[in-house]
Amino acid sequence: MSKGFLDEKDKKAMLEKELNAAIEGSQEKVASFRGNMQNPYPSPFLNLSDMQLPESTIDVFKWCKYYYTFDPLISGAINALATFPVSEVTLEDDENKSKEKSDSVKLYEKVLFKNLNLHKLLIEIGIDYFLYGNCFVMGELGGNSKGEKEWTNMIRLDPSKMIIDYNPATGSKTFRWTIPQKIRDIVTKKQPKAEYEKIPELMKQAVRKNKSIILNPDNVYHFSRATDSMGDNSVWGVPVVANVLKLLMYRNVLRQAQEAIAREHIVPMRIYYLDRTNTVNIQADWNKTAQDLADQIKKSVRDPNYKVVSPVPVNVINVGGEGRSLLLAPEIDQVQSEILAGMNMPKEFIFGGVSYSGSSISLRILENQFITYRLLLEDFMQNFIIRGMAKARGEWLSEEDDDALLSVKMSDLKMQDDVQQKQLIIQLNSANKCSNDYMWKAMGMDSDKMKEAIEKETMDALLLQTKAENEKIKMQIESMELQEQLQIKQMEMQFKLQAMQQKLAQQYGVNINPEEQQAPQSGGTGEQQATNQQAGESKQSQQPQEGQQNNGDVEKEVNRIALSLIKMPKEQQTQYLSKIPMEAKGMVEKRLAELEQTKQTKQSKDKIDMRPLPNQKPPRRES
Numbered sequence: 284m285s286k287g288f289l290d291e292k293d294k295k296a297m298l299e300k301e302l303n304a305a306i307e308g309s310q311e312k313v314a315s316f317r318g319n320m321q322n323p324y325p326s327p328f329l330n331l332s333d334m335q336l337p338e339s340t341i342d343v344f345k346w347c348k349y350y351y352t353f354d355p356l357i358s359g360a361i362n363a364l365a366t367f368p369v370s371e372v373t374l375e376d377d378e379n380k381s382k383e384k385s386d387s388v389k390l391y392e393k394v395l396f397k398n399l400n401l402h403k404l405l406i407e408i409g410i411d412y413f414l415y416g417n418c419f420v421m422g423e424l425g426g427n428s429k430g431e432k433e434w435t436n437m438i439r440l441d442p443s444k445m446i447i448d449y450n451p452a453t454g455s456k457t458f459r460w461t462i463p464q465k466i467r468d469i470v471t472k473k474q475p476k477a478e479y480e481k482i483p484e485l486m487k488q489a490v491r492k493n494k495s496i497i498l499n500p501d502n503v504y505h506f507s508r509a510t511d512s513m514g515d516n517s518v519w520g521v522p523v524v525a526n527v528l529k530l531l532m533y534r535n536v537l538r539q540a541q542e543a544i545a546r547e548h549i550v551p552m553r554i555y556y557l558d559r560t561n562t563v564n565i566q567a568d569w570n571k572t573a574q575d576l577a578d579q580i581k582k583s584v585r586d587p588n589y590k591v592v593s594p595v596p597v598n599v600i601n602v603g604g605e606g607r608s609l610l611l612a613p614e615i616d617q618v619q620s621e622i623l624a625g626m627n628m629p630k631e632f633i634f635g636g637v638s639y640s641g642s643s644i645s646l647r648i649l650e651n652q653f654i655t656y657r658l659l660l661e662d663f664m665q666n667f668i669i670r671g672m673a674k675a676r677g678e679w680l681s682e683e684d685d686d687a688l689l690s691v692k693m694s695d696l697k698m699q700d701d702v703q704q705k706q707l708i709i710q711l712n713s714a715n716k717c718s719n720d721y722m723w724k725a726m727g728m729d730s731d732k733m734k735e736a737i738e739k740e741t742m743d744a745l746l747l748q749t750k751a752e753n754e755k756i757k758m759q760i761e762s763m764e765l766q767e768q769l770q771i772k773q774m775e776m777q778f779k780l781q782a783m784q785q786k787l788a789q790q791y792g793v794n795i796n797p798e799e800q801q802a803p804q805s806g807g808t809g810e811q812q813a814t815n816q817q818a819g820e821s822k823q824s825q826q827p828q829e830g831q832q833n834n835g836d837v838e839k840e841v842n843r844i845a846l847s848l849i850k851m852p853k854e855q856q857t858q859y860l861s862k863i864p865m866e867a868k869g870m871v872e873k874r875l876a877e878l879e880q881t882k883q884t885k886q887s888k889d890k891i892d893m894r895p896l897p898n899q900k901p902p903r904r905e906s
Contacts, residue, residue: 330529330533331536332529332532332533333529335532336528336529337528340443340519341443343522343525343528344415344442344443344522345443346524346528347414347415347522347524347525348414350524350531351414351524354531356619356622356623356633357524357531359633360523360623360626360628360632360633361410361413361414361523361524362410363628363632363633364409364413364523364628365406365407365408365409365410365412365413366406366409367653368409368653368656368657368660368696369402369405369406369409369660369693370693370694370695370696371693371694372395372401372402372405372664372691372692372693373691373692373693373694374388374391374392374395374689374690374691374692375689375690375692376388376689376690377686377690387689388689390433391669391672391689394433394434394668394672395664395668398433398434398435398436399434399436399437399668401664404420404437405660407439408420408439408506408660408663409656411439411442411506412506412508412520412656413508413522413523414522414523414524415442415520415522416507416508416510416519416520416521416522416523416525417442417445417505417506417507417508417519417520417522418439418442418505418506418507419439419440419442419445419458419503419504419505419506420437420438420439420440420503420504420506420663420667421437421438421439421440421498421502421503422434422436422437422502422503422504422667422668422671423435423436423437423502424502424671424672424675431676432672432675432676433672433675433676434668434671434672440460440503441463444460444461444462444463445458445459445460445461446458446459446460446461446495447459447505447518447519449517449518456500456505456518457497457500458497458498458500458503458505459495459496459497459498460495460496460498461495462486462489462490462495462496466482466486466490467490469482470482470486470487470490470491471490501671501674502671504663504667506520506659506663507519507520508520508521508522508523523626523627524626526625526626527621527622527625527626530618530621530622530625531622533618534615534618534619534622537611537614537615537618538615540611541610541611541612541615544609544610544611545610547603548603548609549603550603551601551602551603552601552602552603553599553600553601553602554599554600554601554602555576555577555580555597555598555599556597556598556600557569557572557573557576557593557595557596557597558595558596558597558598559595560595560596572594572595576591576593576597579591579592579593627648627649627652628649629646629649632649650696653696654696657693657696660693661691661693664691665688665690665691668691669688669689669691670685670688673688694727695724695727697727704725705725705726708721708722708725708726709722719733767859767862770844771862771863771864773840774840774844774863774864774867775864777837777840777867778837778864778867781837837867837870841867841870841871841874842874844863844871845871845874845875845877845878846878848860848871848875849875849878849879849882856875860872
């Protein structure tokens with residue numbers, strides 16, 4: 284056997300060797316392929332958005348501004364976080380407890396609410412604080428009309444133009460401000476001249492030397508969100524948007540995909556084609572027929588009532604239109620929930636539907652966050668604005684003078700409107716288990732204002748009631764006087780009528796005295812008595828019945844007046860008797876004297892009746 288040929292044994296060994304090598308090579312290729320598929324990125328912790336993350340703090344600020352400007356979810360969340368914690372601000376003078384405001388309170392209120400427009404400033408601070416994680420406020424002290432120092436203006440500085448020199452050994456900070464390009468252009472060109480003259484000389488020198496300006500720490504206040512202590516950026520607060528920046532980029536990818544689906548699959552594409560039949564000429568110009576059909580379709584689009592006539596059958600093919608089933612709304616909604624969770628904000632706080640019973644834990648977390656932020660605002664108002672102004676005016680020299688400063692208070696923060704809790708507080712107040720001040724405070728009302736309002740309403744009600752009672756008494760007095768006048772006039776008419784009747788009786792010889800008519804004359808013989816009785820009967824028959832009735836009315840009126848006068852004091856009796864006509868005055872006085880005598884007799888009898896009876900045994904005394 285020649286050397287160029289192998290025997291069967293060697294050939295079999297060589298084939299096995301090549302097969303093993305091929306198997307090992309294929310396994311390596313599969314492993315390499317699988318490895319490339321599993322790790323397509325530099326690190327398993329990264330994704331596509333990590334390739335374009337901002338590398339500096341200024342780049343982060345730019346992305347934060349972009350999303351705040353164009354993203355409704357971020358702008359709504361930031362505005363809600365900035366505006367909700369800001370409540371009513373009041374100043375209190377601990378030394379002066381009077382209701383009237385002192386001159387110091389009036390001055391500081393003018394500075395806070397007029398010069399600085401405090402509420403608007405606090406909201407703007409909140410926007411920078413939550414959006415960029417940092418807010419730099421620089422104040423300017425000037426003189427008023429009386430030459431006294433006060434805050435004239437406060438502005439927010441651009442965080443991207445600020446440089447913080449931090450000493451970790453002492454914890455001190457130095458703030459440097461990079462002059463904006465707009466001011467640099469004005470200083471360089473010296474145009475416009477009016478704007479150039481307003482720029483301070485310190486800024487002009489910094490522009491010429493191309494340096495930043497070191498700011499006075501007494502005139503700058505730095506708000507910063509809590510962050511970690513690692514690295515040089517520990518003095519900078521982390522923006523809320525930076526925590527969810529990757530999720531925002533991922534949501535943008537989903538929106539791009541949804542936009543592509545909406546463009547391609549929402550509106551279907553219609554394809555019209557002509558269907559041949561046996562009766563149609565095959566050699567006809569089908570291009571011209573299709574063009575004519577297209578013109579007809581254009582006319583029907585412009586006028587929906589236009590009727591299209593085709594010489595051949597026309598069919599339609601719809602391509603697309605299934606975009607509704609391909610939309611990514613659930614995925615986008617899920618990502619938005621993750622974004623709000625990363626911003627530490629309940630979803631209902633933006634979209635509505637927050638209730639105390641359903642979201643108590645989320646509200647408590649958000650309330651704690653707001654309480655911490657409100658403490659920063661109170662520290663800014665108390666230790667920067669109030670104390671800084673008092674220090675410039677010479678009213679504050681050391682920390683011992685803190686008690687003499689005005690106190691800045693913000694009204695309580697209410698995260699929920701719990702109706703059941705308010706009803707329980709009202710019930711406790713009704714049962715005298717909690718004070719009125721606590722109840723008004725729970726309702727969000729000022730107790731002092733409520734006390735003043737209740738006092739005013741009570742006094743007004745008393746005045747109205749007193750006025751009504753006075754008018755009622757006045758009307759009763761006038762009614763009584765009117766009744767007395769009517770009674771007097773009635774008595775005058777009755778006495779005039781009686782006098783006229785007596786005059787007529789005397790003129791015609793008729794006796795109108797009923798006592799003389801009824802009582803027989805004493806003495807005389809029986810014959811005389813009979814004569815007198817006959818004379819009386821004849822006179823009685825001659826007296827008119829009307830006179831008897833009038834005499835009875837006069838006696839009743841005299842008795843009624845006498846009964847009324849006996850209940851009056853002597854001075855009032857004399858005053859009333861002076862108004863009675865002379866014809867009846869004597870009769871009334873006579874009847875009044877009889878009633879007084881009867882009254883005195885009755886009183887003396889009552890005294891006698893109080894004595895023990897003669898046959899009554901005295902009480903037995905015990906030995």
